[in-house]
Amino acid sequence: MSQNHFTLSFPLKSGADAKALAQELPPLMPDLFQAEDAIGTVHYSRFTVLSDRTLLFLGDFDGDFGPLMHDLARRAGPVFDVIFKHVSDPPSAPVANNADAFVGWAAEHQLKPAYVYSAYPGPTVKEIKAMAAADIEGARQLLPFLVILPARSRLAFAEMQLILRTMGMTGKVDRDMDSVGTPHFAQFVPLEEHQLGFFTVYDGAFDKYIMDFTKNIGPVFDVIFKFTKDPPPSPCSKHVQEFIDFAAAASRDPIGFYQGYPGLANQDIKALIADGKSQSAVGR
Template sequence: MGQSHFTLSFPLRSPVDANVLAEQLPAMMPDLFEANDKIGRVHYSRFTFLSARSLLFLGDFDGEFDHLVTDLAKLSGPVFDAILRHVVDPPPMPVAINANAFANWTKAHLLEAVNIYTAYPEVSAKEIKALARAAEVDGGGELHPFLVILPIKSYLHFVTVQLILRARGKGTTKDLDSVGTPHFAQFVPLEDNQIGFFTVYDGSFDKYIADFTKNIGQVFDLIFRFTKSPPPSPCRKHLQEFIDFAAGASRAPIGFYQAYPGLSVQDIHALIADSKPQSVSG
């Protein structure tokens, strides 16, 4: 059961619909969180508005998307019914009794990530929770989603950035491992020649960005050549400007779900290491 990521785009009918959902969604998140807990295959999830015409739903999960979205339809159907009332050409409702139709609709609205990073690809959400219970470890860390949107100058540059990101796939993974605080990360091509960089990370924003620029800043230096109104480069020499740019280009999350709240990347690595059989010498 491998890990994966989804970015699901809901095309909204109007800015008025976006405003209504912005008011309604936060109150519905406990029901979605309960469904995620029951399903047991979701590591993290969150919503955010890309624009007044587009709502994104992002998740990091185990297994196949078809199975996950069908379970979500059955267990949290009213949440998606409320969203779909504001969406262009929605699938049949209620989704709880039209789960297959909802799954087909969502597959047509998935945005494919250029690359996907995970800090602990060998374990599932259920396994991490089980390891934490067995070790009696309670997460005391601070985790946050980071949802930054990069506006690219033109469609040609948009394609070029994707080619660069694909070519640097393994290098980007190594760089993110060096940062040591991202749990999951993705670069996702979006509408209107935009690139989304979505992560879940440990610690404070400023410290994350400082560590980030030291280890993966060169990737952003490349992307910024094709970005509208970028900060000065190289990032590592213009840290405050990069922090200000990232803060201004980020989107606010709605409903940040954590399967194992407060466990840092290093906590999870330690749990995995402790669970492996120890070799006996002599």
């Protein structure tokens, strides 16, 4: 079972609907989390309001997109019923009774990432939980990071995506992300109005993350910033505070950060995987 990522784009009717959802969604998150726990294939998920016109729903999961959307429709239909009251051309309601329509709508509104990273691409949510056993509630703080990078032009936007796909194929971005040591999943996703979203889940404090990030993956962003509108100074590694200020201004607040195995750090999970492989080798 392979790991995958989804970014769903919900086209909102108006800015008033965006503001309404920012207030209506947080109280519904416990119901969504309960549904995702029951489904058992979601590593992380979160909503964010991208603009007055768009709500995003992001997730990292095991398996195929269609079955996950079908399960979300059946188990968390009322959450999406609230969202679709604010969406242009929504699927049939109630969602729980029209799961196939929801799956079709979601497939049409899924955004294709330019690059996807996983720190531990092998194990599923259920396997990680099984390896952690009684220690499933880890002690580390995990946070989502949602940064929006506006391109200078349509051509610059295309160049950004081409660069990321090329770097992804060579394995450079994966190696740089691995060297940071705290990101779990990360994606670069093309968005509306020639914007590029950088979405990640990471361990620890924000400032420490950015310090490690600029040191290890700064050169990737130095290249991307050549095509970004009003970028911070380069190189990032020598202008860390400017990068922090830029990222803070360009970020979006998450709504409902779901964790499939709360509090387990990147290195905790890798240690569990290594220990599991070691025990398997001994048993052979």
